[in-house]
Amino acid sequence: ETGVTQSPTHLIKTRGQQVTLRCSSQSGHNTVSWYQQALGQGPQFIFQYYREEENGRGNFPPRFSGLQFPNYSSELNVNALELDDSALYLCASSLQRLAGELYEQFFGPGTRLTVL
Amino acid sequence: KQEVTQIPAALSVPEGENLVLNCSFTDSAIYNLQWFRQDPGKGLTSLLLIQSSQREQTSGRLNASLDKSSGRSTLYIAASQPGDSATYLCAVRHNNDMRFGAGTRLTVKP
Numbered sequence: 001e002t003g004v005t006q007s008p009t010h011l012i013k014t015r016g017q018q019v020t021l022r023c024s025s026q027s028g029h030n031t032v033s034w035y036q037q038a039l040g041q042g043p044q045f046i047f048q049y050y051r052e053e054e055n056g057r058g059n060f061p062p063r064f065s066g067l068q069f070p071n072y073s074s075e076l077n078v079n080a081l082e083l084d085d086s087a088l089y090l091c092a093s094s095l096q097r098l099a100g101e102l103y104e105q106f107f108g109p110g111t112r113l114t115v116l
Numbered sequence: 117k118q119e120v121t122q123i124p125a126a127l128s129v130p131e132g133e134n135l136v137l138n139c140s141f142t143d144s145a146i147y148n149l150q151w152f153r154q155d156p157g158k159g160l161t162s163l164l165l166i167q168s169s170q171r172e173q174t175s176g177r178l179n180a181s182l183d184k185s186s187g188r189s190t191l192y193i194a195a196s197q198p199g200d201s202a203t204y205l206c207a208v209r210h211n212n213d214m215r216f217g218a219g220t221r222l223t224v225k226p
Contacts, residue, residue, distance in 0.1 A: 004159075033214065042120070042205055042216030043160070056212025090159055104150065105214065107160040 002027050004093050004108035012114045013081050021076045021111045023091035032074040033105065034066060035090040043090055049074055050096055078113075086115045118143045120208055122217035129196055130225050137191040137220045139206035144184045146208040151180050151191050154203045154219070163204075164191070196224045 005024045013019050025032050031050045035043035045058035049068035063079040072093070078085060089112075092105040119142045129135055139149070148167045152160040164173045164180040166189070172181040179192040189206055203219040 006159075033212075035214075035216075040218070042207075042218045045213050045215070048212045050212075058213065088157075092160075104148075104162060104165045106162060107152075109159040112157070 004091060004106050006089075006091055006108040006111050008111060009109070010112045010114075012116065014116050015081055015083060017081050017115075018077065018079045019081060019113060021078075021089050021091075021113070023074045023076070023093075023108055025072045025074070025093035026106050029093035029095045029106075030072055031094045031096045032068055032072065033092045033094075034074070034076045035092065036060075036085075037088040037090060037110070039087075046076070081115045083115050086113060088112050118146075118208060118210060118213075118215045120206065120215050120217040122204075122206060122220050124220060125218065126221040126223075128223040128225065131196060131198060133196050133224075134192070134194050135196055135222070137193070137204050137206075137222070139189040139191070139217055141187045141189075141208045141215070143210065144187050146184065146210050148209045149180075149182055149189050150207050150209070150214075151178075151189075152205045152207065154205060156203075160205065193222075196222075198224050198226050200224050 033048040034046040037043040048056040052068045065077045067075045088110045090110045092107045094103045094105045123138045150165045151163040166182040177194040182189045203221045205219045207216040
């Protein structure tokens with residue numbers, strides 16, 4: 001069984017640029033969530049995708065967008081990067097069998113984004 | 117709005133001690149609560165998951181309890197070891213949103 005993987009591991013961008021982060025879900029999982037973790041803080045929920053549809057979103061602006069593909073892998077896109085976007089970005093996958101049922105989340109190692 | 121608080125923010129103990137980490141949350145309408153471990157610069161490792169209908173879960177030297185009515189959870193670590201040094205995070209799940217505390221940074225000294 002393959003765990004959750006993320007790429008790249010580290011990324012450096014400049015303010016105003018756009019970035020795409022990638023996540024491969026754990027085998028058999030159909031739900032993926034993305035989180036932003038600033039230094040010294042707990043992760044903040046960005047959004048969740050279930051069967052290729054966004055079905056939950058935290059308090060993040062529209063320049064944070066995502067996609068989930070038929071194989072349940074996912075992308076997080078951030079446009080017009082700001083200095084405060086520097087953080088560790090984590091994705092987590094889980095298996096949701098029925099609507100409203102929430103199962104244990106398994107996290108990837110994260111992508112460290114630095115915005116200069 | 118759900119707020120999750122973890123106390124203490126940092127804890128240093130000698131090897132072999134039993135210890136308790138605390139987590140509190142403001143909205144008791146949670147689906148589950150999960151405890152994680154995070155090593156510096158790394159992702160999160162799930163330790164224990166407690167469903168809202170459960171009172172506690174155990175795994176090896178770890179025991180987590182949940183009191184939904186009072187909005188509290190504790191993580192008990194028995195016979196602590198230097199390898200337990202990490203940041204411990206609790207997170208509560210409500211609908212499709214998971215809210216995390218800021219974590220407790222644990223150092224176990226040999």
